[in-house]
Amino acid sequence: MAEFKLDYVNSFYDARGKLRHQFRRKGHKRVTIKGRPGSPEFMDAYHALLERTGGPLSVADIGAGRTKAGTIDALIVGYLKHDAFKKGLASATQAMRRPILDHFREFRTPSGRRYGDNRLATIQPKNITALLEGKTSNAQKNWLKTLRHLIAFAIAKGECTVDPSKDVKPLKAIKSSGHMTWHDPQIAQYRERYGLGTTARLALELFLNIGARRHDAHLIGRQHLRGGNLTWRPHKTLRSTAKVLTIRVMPALQAALDAMPQGDALTFLVNDYGRPFKSAAAFGNKFADWCNAAGLKPVLCDDGRVRNYRAHGLRKAACKQLAHAGCTGPEIMAVSGHSTLAQVQVYIDEVEQERMAGSAMDKRSAAEAKTATGSD
Known part of the structure; x- marks a missing residue:
């Protein structure tokens, strides 16, 4: 199932055992969203459906009425109203991070106390670690990005002085190659x-x-x-x-x-x-x-x-293709719009590996042919 809950999204397995995600909002037609929750494809479609059906839940809908001044609940409500969130983040990023913040405030300590009822200054690294437990590597990265942006906002507001997530590391996963490259x-x-x-x-x-x-x-x-x-x-x-x-x-x-x-x-x-x-x-x-x-x-x-x-x-x-044509890293960046050389160096390295491996096999074939003919 989805690793975090999105407003109006119901995830279920159909009769064939396939996991599906359906957007359901009262007064509107049900729509199945393709892709994996959290992926760019999924979040773009989800955000488009939200806007088409009346927009995301208002701040009041996520519990503004029950917040107490100085608590994490109040901090999140203020953060969601602030330009740091509303204008500083893309719409798809906002749609992904809001449910994460909701889960953060509803998470409970071993004693049963909600995180949202505490002050952010009382949150320790072990509390962040407990929050991430059981989540995949990618999910942990998304949660840490979300929390760190919230914490930076809180530090700027003077509600805490230290980032408790600073030394918390996400799980290391098998390096993904991402989307399939066409050949x-x-x-x-x-x-x-x-x-x-x-x-x-x-x-x-x-x-x-x-x-x-x-x-x-x-x-x-x-x-x-x-x-x-x-x-x-x-x-x-x-x-x-x-x-x-x-x-x-x-x-x-x-x-x-x-x-x-x-x-x-x-x-x-x-x-x-x-x-x-x-x-x-x-x-x-x-x-x-x-x-x-x-x-x-x-x-x-x-x-x-x-x-x-x-x-x-x-x-x-x-x-x-640009790398195969012999383009330099800056030349590829000028076409792709990547911001750093490291992002395009991956393609250059792949092409160079292919070229060098091909050259190595050519030399090996020549050596084997030479041995077979008995020539010096």
């Missing part, structure tokens, strides 16, 4: 299924050409074309670097754009009704349908998780 066979299979002139094909060429994130890809359109280049500000870095990316439109993408029928929408990617997708999640779900229809099968990864080929895997493929 030539998967790209060819997808292209064979979707020809030029289809939105599905345009989506793939857009990802491969500019390495955009899903949120940016579904918004990019004619207004971003400037003299053979696409220029836009990535959504993910609007609050940090606010960088602007300008990337040349390559022939494969230009061919896909030229083959599309003319429409009124500003965005390149449109839904079945010729209108822009309502959200990144809606576009992501549609792209998942295209991948399934193209016959791209799930893969069992080294960390034991089964993953599908999805949009973000094409962003990774674009970075790897």
Whole structure:
């Protein structure tokens, strides 16, 4: 089941034993949300449903009326009202962190006392450790990020002076490779299924050409074309670097754009009704349908998780193609919009490993052939 409770989400196993997550809100149609609770795909869809059905629960709904001044309850209520939370965090991040904060205040000590009834200054590292016990490595990381942001807010307000989570470390897990990186066979299979002139094909060429994130890809359109280049500000870095990316439109993408029928929408990617997708999640779900229809099968990864080929895997493929072409780290960053060299060095290292391993095997083959012929 889900590792944390989200407002209006009911998780259950269906008749086939598959875990499903359904959004249920009084007066609205039930909607099944795809993905894993906490994942970007899931939280984008969840947040979109919240906004469509009246927004998240108000602060009063989470217990503001029963708070006492100076307690963790009161601190959280103030934090949720503050710009540090409302404007400092992305909407999807807010939706993920609110239930974590709710669980934090409702967690109980061995004596049965709620954490929310205490002052933050009384919370010790052992209390944070107890809170994380039994959770997966990724869940622990999310909880620690959430609590540390709250604690930083409390320190700034003078409600405590020390961060009790400072020395608490999350579990170490098998290093995940994340989303499946697309390779030539998967790209060819997808292209064979979707020809030029289809939105599905345009989506793939857009990802491969500019390495955009899903949120940016579904918004990019004619207004971003400037003299053979696409220029836009990535959504993910609007609050940090606010960088602007300008990337040349390559022939494969230009061919896909030229083959599309003319429409009124500003965005390149449109839904079945010729209108822009309502959200990144809606576009992501549609792209998942295209991948399934193209016959791209799930893969069992080294960390034991089964993953599908999805949009973000094409962003990774674009970075790897640049590395194969001999691009430097800063050059890849200029296309992908990554903020640090370490983030793109992964792709360079993978390509370099392949190259060096290939060279090593060539030398081994030459040596074996030399031995077989008995030549000196």
